[in-house]
Amino acid sequence: MNQPMILDGRKVATSIKEELKQTVESLSKQGVTPKLATILVGDNSSSKTYVQMKANACKKIGMESERIYLDEDTTTEELLDVITQLNEDDSVHGILLQHPVPAQIDERKAFDTIKLEKDVDGVTSHGFGSTAFQLNAYPCCTPAAIMKVIDFYDINVEGKHAIVIGRSPILGKPVSMMLLNRNATVTMSHSKTENLPELIKQADLVVAAVGKPNFVKGEWLKEGAVVLDAGYNEGNIGDVEYEACERQASAITPVPGGIGPVTIATLLQNTVEAASESLEKMNKINR
Amino acid sequence: MNQPMILDGRKVATSIKEELKQTVESLSKQGVTPKLATILVGDNSSSKTYVQMKANACKKIGMESERIYLDEDTTTEELLDVITQLNEDDSVHGILLQHPVPAQIDERKAFDTIKLEKDVDGVTSHGFGSTAFQLNAYPCCTPAAIMKVIDFYDINVEGKHAIVIGRSPILGKPVSMMLLNRNATVTMSHSKTENLPELIKQADLVVAAVGKPNFVKGEWLKEGAVVLDAGYNEGNIGDVEYEACERQASAITPVPGGIGPVTIATLLQNTVEAASESLEKMNKINR
Numbered sequence: 001m002n003q004p005m006i007l008d009g010r011k012v013a014t015s016i017k018e019e020l021k022q023t024v025e026s027l028s029k030q031g032v033t034p035k036l037a038t039i040l041v042g043d044n045s046s047s048k049t050y051v052q053m054k055a056n057a058c059k060k061i062g063m064e065s066e067r068i069y070l071d072e073d074t075t076t077e078e079l080l081d082v083i084t085q086l087n088e089d090d091s092v093h094g095i096l097l098q099h100p101v102p103a104q105i106d107e108r109k110a111f112d113t114i115k116l117e118k119d120v121d122g123v124t125s126h127g128f129g130s131t132a133f134q135l136n137a138y139p140c141c142t143p144a145a146i147m148k149v150i151d152f153y154d155i156n157v158e159g160k161h162a163i164v165i166g167r168s169p170i171l172g173k174p175v176s177m178m179l180l181n182r183n184a185t186v187t188m189s190h191s192k193t194e195n196l197p198e199l200i201k202q203a204d205l206v207v208a209a210v211g212k213p214n215f216v217k218g219e220w221l222k223e224g225a226v227v228l229d230a231g232y233n234e235g236n237i238g239d240v241e242y243e244a245c246e247r248q249a250s251a252i253t254p255v256p257g258g259i260g261p262v263t264i265a266t267l268l269q270n271t272v273e274a275a276s277e278s279l280e281k282m283n284k285i286n287r
Numbered sequence: 288m289n290q291p292m293i294l295d296g297r298k299v300a301t302s303i304k305e306e307l308k309q310t311v312e313s314l315s316k317q318g319v320t321p322k323l324a325t326i327l328v329g330d331n332s333s334s335k336t337y338v339q340m341k342a343n344a345c346k347k348i349g350m351e352s353e354r355i356y357l358d359e360d361t362t363t364e365e366l367l368d369v370i371t372q373l374n375e376d377d378s379v380h381g382i383l384l385q386h387p388v389p390a391q392i393d394e395r396k397a398f399d400t401i402k403l404e405k406d407v408d409g410v411t412s413h414g415f416g417s418t419a420f421q422l423n424a425y426p427c428c429t430p431a432a433i434m435k436v437i438d439f440y441d442i443n444v445e446g447k448h449a450i451v452i453g454r455s456p457i458l459g460k461p462v463s464m465m466l467l468n469r470n471a472t473v474t475m476s477h478s479k480t481e482n483l484p485e486l487i488k489q490a491d492l493v494v495a496a497v498g499k500p501n502f503v504k505g506e507w508l509k510e511g512a513v514v515l516d517a518g519y520n521e522g523n524i525g526d527v528e529y530e531a532c533e534r535q536a537s538a539i540t541p542v543p544g545g546i547g548p549v550t551i552a553t554l555l556q557n558t559v560e561a562a563s564e565s566l567e568k569m570n571k572i573n574r
Contacts, residue, residue: 108422129416133456135395159481167467169420176475180454183479185486188463192470194446199472 005153005251007228009145012152013261017061020265020272024062027275032282034275035064036094036120036267037086041079041101042072051098057264063271066092076106080113087115093278094120094271099170108169117277120270123170132177138270143175145262146207146228147182149253155205155226158183163200165189165216165239166209171230175207196220208239218244227252230259292440292538294515296432299439300548304348307552307559311349314562319569321562322351323381323407323554324373328366328388329359338385344551350558353379363393367400374402380565381407381558386457395456404564407557410457419464425557430462432549433494433515434469436540442492442513445470450487452476452503452526453496458517462494483507495526505531514539517546 024034036058040051051067058065068082079101086095095118101107111123119127122140130137139147150157162184166172172188180186184205189196197220200206205226208216213233218241221227227249231239238255246252253259311321323345327338338354345352355369366388373382382405388394398410406414409427417424426434437444449471453459459475467473471492476483484507487493492513495503500520505528508514514536518526525542533539540546 108420112422125416125420125422126413127416128419129412129414132415132419132460133395133412135399135412159479161481161486173419173464173467177460180460180475180477183477185474185476185480187472187474188467189472190467190470192446193472194448199448 004246004249007149007153007251007253007258009149009253009258009260009262012149013265015152016148016262016265016269017057020268021061023272023276027272027279028062030279032275032279033062033064034093034272035066035091036096036271037066037068037089037092038096038098039068039070039079039082039086040098041070041074041105044100047098047100054096054264054267057268058271061268063268072102073104074102075104076109079105079110083110083113087113087118090278092118093274094118094267096121096267097123099123118274120267120274121170122174122270125169128169128174128177131174132181134181138273139178139266140170140174141263141266141270142171142209142230142259143178144266145259146175146230147178148262148266149228149259153251155251157205159185160204161185161187161202162205162207163187163189163203164207164209165196165200166211168209168211171209172207175209175230179205179207206240210239212239213237214239214241216240216245218246218248221245221248223248224250226250228259229253229255231255232260291533291536294436294440294538294540294545296436296540296545296548299436300552302439303435303549303552303556304344307555308348310559310563314559314566315349317566319562319566320349320351321380321559322353322378323383323558324353324355324376324379325383325385326355326357326366326369326373327385328357328361328392331387334385334387341383341551341554344555345558348555350555359389360391361389362391363396366392366397370397370400374400374405377565379405380561381405381554383408383554384410386410405561407554407561408457409461409557412456415456415461415464418461419468421468425561426465426553427457427461428550428553428557429458429496429517429546430465431553432546433462433517434465435549435553436515436546440538442538444492446472447491448472448474448489449492449494450474450476450490451494451496452483452487453498455496455498458496459494462496462517466492466494493527497526499526500524501526501528503527503532505533505535508532508535510535511537513537515546516540516542518542519547 127137200220229238414424516525
């Protein structure tokens with residue numbers, strides 16, 4: 001039986017956070033403690049848990065965080081006002097709007113109101129364009145986490161054929177661009193794709209970003225494929241049928257403990273970078 | 288022998304321009320004549336020809352244009368100053384920086400200095416992100432021209448497998464996103480792609496955006512594939528081996544007379560839209 005390499009995201013996250021701890025300490029000594037502001041609209045209980053997890057993660061590495069809770073019936077205008085205030089608040093280095101937001105809110109408008117320099121979750125359309133063109137922007141966290149796992153485990157993607165299943169603005173689209181920029185050949189697939197199993201069968205690398213539990217079947221995989229599961233469905237179930245895929249894959253991320261922890265570490269890393277940038281700017285002005 | 292449909296871009300362009308003529312007339316009556324500013328840095332003779340062609344095209348439909356010629360040794364800073372002035376000039380609705388620019392210039396920085404509302408060539412990273420997310424931005428002209436040809440000839444792309452060869456910021460990347468947003472399954476390929484002919488063989492739709500004369504061979508195509516050739520190499524040669532590809536394809540764009548004329552029509556269309564938007568804004572202020 002095949003014994004694939006288990007791509008342990010906790011290890012990747014730990015290594016990132018250890019380094020961050022030192023950077024945060026050094027920044028704090030220079031008078032700037034990195035601070036993440038998270039906004040939660042409404043009472044979604046999993047969203048509450050995520051926001052709490054992110055706050056705890058900040059605390060653990062010495063960062064500050066601020067949680068803003070808004071009512072379920074908040075309007076887009078009210079939310080934009082809150083974001084604008086945070087954009088202008090020099091003590092805040094990163095802004096995260098927890099999604100999904102209630103239906104009455106124009107989520108895209110809210111995301112795009114976040115200042116590029118504080119878009120540490122990498123959700124703005126401008127940030128996406130900058131990432132796609134390999135310019136200076138904070139990469140969207142989940143796709144960047146996938147790339148960090150690839151790098152940590154030294155997986156070669158150059159010239160390889162990757163298939164991305166799902167095309168959301170915060171996962172499928174940006175990870176496709178990141179893989180392309182690392183010289184992979186990338187197939188972007190989705191709900192309208194014809195003959196998906198046949199396409200997956202050809203891929204050296206499969207990124208599941210579809211948001212449907214156990215969607216990718218083991219028999220769809222090419223033997224020896226690398227499987228990166230960015231799904232997190234209710235009950236901690238990924239987008240791939242884990243056991244069946246494990247038998248075919250040469251490497252696979254578990255759920256939980258795969259991409260998830262690295263996503264949070266990436267959020268912290270982006271926020272710490274934003275704080276460093278703001279310190280640099282201040283130093284330039286004072287010089 | 289197979290008789291493919293010839294996707295005549297001149298027809299598409301004519302139909303667009305006829306409509307534009309009327310819009311320009313109506314805008315002019317309301318006091319706003321759409322105006323395109325083109326910037327050419329240096330003495331590249333094909334660039335000169337392109338700029339001249341664009342000015343003529345403007346004139347033909349009643350638009351204004353302004354050509355700015357800068358010396359070969361212009362610095363990035365000098366170019367940015369010119370762009371900033373045009374950004375602030377209310378009489379200018381669209382700005383086009385003719386590329387390529389001389390090597391000493393930071394082309395990306397220059398592109399990204401163009402105000403989003405005047406980016407009628409669709410070259411900014413912000414505009415790319417907006418296009419990818421289907422927001423309100425002027426689409427990059429050559430990729431948008433490819434989509435217009437597809438629409439004019441009623442080619443169905445939903446669920447179909449498209450391969451894009453080439454990944455430039457103004458062609459391969461945006462056309463991939465546009466096809467994806469129209470529900471095609473899209474494979475993004477490039478110089479590092481392994482087994483390219485094998486991948487092309489599977490595609491229902493082939494977009495050649497690689498910039499190498501006669502690069503795509505007839506025998507690489509699946510029988511009945513749709514071939515869109517966005518290449519324009521010296522001597523008016525496309526990126527596909529036309530005669531051999533014609534024998535395999537169900538539809539194909541010629542070079543010249545394929546995507547090229549539609550690209551210019553798209554540039555005009557974007558500029559006219561920018562002028563309409565600016566008139567609407569003025570009317571709102573005066574109301």
